[in-house]
Amino acid sequence: MAQIPKISEAEWVVMEVVWRQNPITALEVVQQLTSHKQWQDQTIRTMLRRLIRKKALTYKAEGKVYFYAPAVSREQCVRGESRSFLERVFGGAAQPLLVQLVQESRLSPSEIAELRKILQAKEKK
Numbered sequence: 085m086a087q088i089p090k091i092s093e094a095e096w097v098v099m100e101v102v103w104r105q106n107p108i109t110a111l112e113v114v115q116q117l118t119s120h121k122q123w124q125d126q127t128i129r130t131m132l133r134r135l136i137r138k139k140a141l142t143y144k145a146e147g148k149v150y151f152y153a154p155a156v157s158r159e160q161c162v163r164g165e166s167r168s169f170l171e172r173v174f175g176g177a178a179q180p181l182l183v184q185l186v187q188e189s190r191l192s193p194s195e196i197a198e199l200r201k202i203l204q205a206k207e208k209k
Contacts, residue, residue, distance in 0.1 A: 088156060088164030089138035096161075097121065098131045099140060103158045107144070107151035 091099060101116050102108055114128045132152060135141040142155045174181045191199070 087139075088160050089135075089140045090168075091135070091138070091140055091161060091165075095131050095135055095138075095140070098128065098135060099154065099158070099161070102141060102152055102154050106153045108153075110150050110152065113152065 098113065098117065101113050105112070110129060110132060113132065114125050117123050117128050118125065132141065132143075136143060139155050140161075141152050143153070144151045170176055170178060170181060186199070
């Protein structure tokens, strides 16, 4: 499996735009983020270049227009970030993380039922 790139919090915002709408031009990314985040055009373009270097994005040039697409899926990045967080904060132990999340979250009856099903399926393995 290919290495999942480390993506900063700001870069994650850029990736969310690209994951939602791809391929997408640099101008479209800039337009969405300058209105939403009030970031400068050059800041966003710098993040796009950084994400290409990290191999999180690919691009295709058509004349002077650059079209960006994700090189990794959102799910791959979520999985990588989750593993990193689990290692960093909980020493790789899932149980304390799950206990913390369940105790601190407001869960609906259907969410609790879904968690039960997942745990029961894990027990059978």
